[in-house]
Amino acid sequence: MKTRIHNIYKRLSEDVDGIIIMNSTKPHVDMTFYYVTGLIHGEYEGSAVLINPDGTAEILTSVLEEESACKSGLPVTAIKKSEEREECLKDMLKDIKKIGVNSSELTYSAYKKIKDSTDAEIVDVSDTISEARNVKDQEEIDRLKEAGDIASRVADKMPDVIEEGMKEYEVAAEISYMMKRRGATGDAFETISSSGRNTAEPHFTSSDRVIKSGDFVLLDFGAVYKRYRSDITRTFAVGGVTGKQERMYKTVLEAQEAALAMIEPGVDGKEVHNAAAEVIESSEFKGKFTHGLGHSIGLSVHDGSGLSPSVDIVLEPGMVFTVEPGVYLPGFGGVRIEDDIVVTEKGYELLTNASKKELRSI
Ligand SMILES: [Mn+2]
Known part of the structure; x- marks a missing residue:
């Protein structure tokens, strides 16, 4: 050390x-x-x-x-x-x-x-x-990768776990159990397992609301592996996908892709945030992306820095951030897609890799 x-x-x-x-x-x-x-x-x-x-x-x-x-x-x-x-x-x-x-x-x-x-x-x-x-060293990056991998494997299983009639907190409990079965020592933070209109509150955590057809289900969670933390968010639809749900999801995914494409050493963190914000601001969901794009993550879930308009940071290889744009419509619901990345010499590498190309229906 x-x-x-x-x-x-x-x-x-x-x-x-x-x-x-x-x-x-x-x-x-x-x-x-x-x-x-x-x-x-x-x-x-x-x-x-x-x-x-x-x-x-x-x-x-x-x-x-x-x-x-x-x-x-x-x-x-x-x-x-x-x-x-x-x-x-x-x-x-x-x-x-x-x-x-x-x-x-x-x-x-x-x-x-x-x-x-x-x-x-x-x-x-x-x-x-x-x-x-x-700026993380290789040992730290290896642990973050394992933490990211555990959470990703659980995220990919969630459509098989969630059923109409389950309560939000039951889904949160399943996530915790499944991560531990895969080698996590705990939850990286209190899991957000929200459904329906609750998904419009970015930091909802979970309640006894019963999941039903027509809902979004938003799951934001992470694993702790050898003290290092991951943080992933995936959003699903229950009982089919409506046109509006699809448009929200596509916009958020496009925003995340625009941000990821910016990431390389020497880039100002604010520019990465702005790339995502511009996609949302030029869509029908203008004004509905209400938080910073991401935060640094490591031994702590909020590790001291971030990708946001209020943080001065120039990207260096070894820095690890979440990239998590979202769109939140009060009374309707929200979509967020979050992955963890490490800045590399040439660009970035994803530490979480759960599927996200489509809004999956449960
Ligand atoms: Mn996060």
Whole structure:
């Protein structure tokens, strides 16, 4: 993991003597902890890792997770009683004059613990950490591919699973079970399993609504594989496809294709969003694409960046994003098609590959 630590340090705009990643209680566990240690198993609540400019690192954790933490190959200090934590932290930080923290994931109470343990100047290096994490290495890409593959295989099975009369939450439960049967350790986020008019709400999650003929069914879900996440959306029609449903689907698919065609190193992320937005804006569904085109994804489902009019980013090989245009008609329904991609030297590669050419009828 030395390379990852060097990647963070080489992107810093001001020098620091160390960077401390400090976790609180779940969900306030900084995924950067896993990024720099390479660990997969363990919760690491209340744990910390200090990373140094020379690429070395040391872990502070509880006895409970000592054995797991040692798998990183890094030096581990295990705390037996919580009273020891402050002394251990003081000792860890004793030679440091200027220390970096990841403010976007650090709770205020963890910040106070750091402040009470050192006289060092504390600086925020969260932008640098986010930039470093945005460019994935091969091991990360391999895991993202597996996470994408698990979700894609489940997406392709869904038309056989969904039946009229099922409730939205039953479909969500099937997805979760099917992903786990294929090697996922969990859902990448709370599954969106919406039907009928609920599909017009982009972040609906799921309800007890019964799926019936004439509905759209919109499924947005992802798998976790070795801590890395996928995110895919497919939309289906129930009991045949109407002309309007077909036109919505075609427009969204065309928007996604226009965006994908833009993706290569050196391109501004806003242009990728705009390519999709232009297709929708020049259609009968003008004004109905109401969110950014995509977000970066990795150890977190929203990994710190995105393809949207409000984010400044120039694409580099190794960046991973979702590409997810949608059209939402309140009271009628919505269509979204989402895939994950990795930017390559020449363009992009899809990490999800479920079929999408046609609006499939269930
Ligand atoms: Mn997404």
